[in-house]
Amino acid sequence: KNNVNTPKISGFISESKVYAPRIRNDLKYIIKPITGGLGTGIKLFDPMNIPIKNEYIIQEYIKNKGHYRIVTSKYNKVINIYYCSKDDDKLTSNAATGGMCDPNFISNDERIISMKRNAVMLHNSLCEQYPTLDIVGWDVIFDETSYYFLEGNMTAGIVAEYDEEFVNKSKLVISICTKEELVRKQKNDVTKLTKNPQIFKKEL
Numbered sequence: 001k002n003n004v005n006t007p008k009i010s011g012f013i014s015e016s017k018v019y020a021p022r023i024r025n026d027l028k029y030i031i032k033p034i035t036g037g038l039g040t041g042i043k044l045f046d047p048m049n050i051p052i053k054n055e056y057i058i059q060e061y062i063k064n065k066g067h068y069r070i071v072t073s074k075y076n077k078v079i080n081i082y083y084c085s086k087d088d089d090k091l092t093s094n095a096a097t098g099g100m101c102d103p104n105f106i107s108n109d110e111r112i113i114s115m116k117r118n119a120v121m122l123h124n125s126l127c128e129q130y131p132t133l134d135i136v137g138w139d140v141i142f143d144e145t146s147y148y149f150l151e152g153n154m155t156a157g158i159v160a161e162y163d164e165e166f167v168n169k170s171k172l173v174i175s176i177c178t179k180e181e182l183v184r185k186q187k188n189d190v191t192k193l194t195k196n197p198q199i200f201k202k203e204l
Helices: 110-129 163-195 198-203
Strands: 009-014 017-019 029-033 055-060 066-073 077-085 100-102 135-142 147-153
Touching (some): 066 110
Antiparallel strands (some): 066 135, 077 100
């Protein structure tokens, strides 16, 4: 719908049964718990070693060196971005699974700019259905030629040790973004009135 790259989902596993009509023998796949988080439970798909319990998606494996977390607000803003790297023998780069995250990441690379722009676009698209969706943390991986949006997280986004700290920081960021939006609107109104005082008379 939004014309962004995502890893292809080729099937799913439910209570040890595999439903995978699009699996190819020449490609690698991973399995991800449907109700998982923090990179836990993600493994290479092995048809000879299927989990007995729980549900998983079977997803195209994309070789990568880490992932970006891009945090967006519903005010057309990227409010945070950081990068997590991993060792080559690891599947995930989440801090909980041994990844090294840099909360002070800064880059003006064209690919990063494009990722940010698409993250804002995706957030705006979600807000059409869920207007109260204030903050989303997008996980994005990349290979040698492109980048792929893995998922959007409603309860994570700013590097914080505890959930309470995250909530407090999130509310602060939303407050700041709201004030910035009001200030920007006021400046635009003043500019319009300065250039064309007749607008003010018409509005009255």
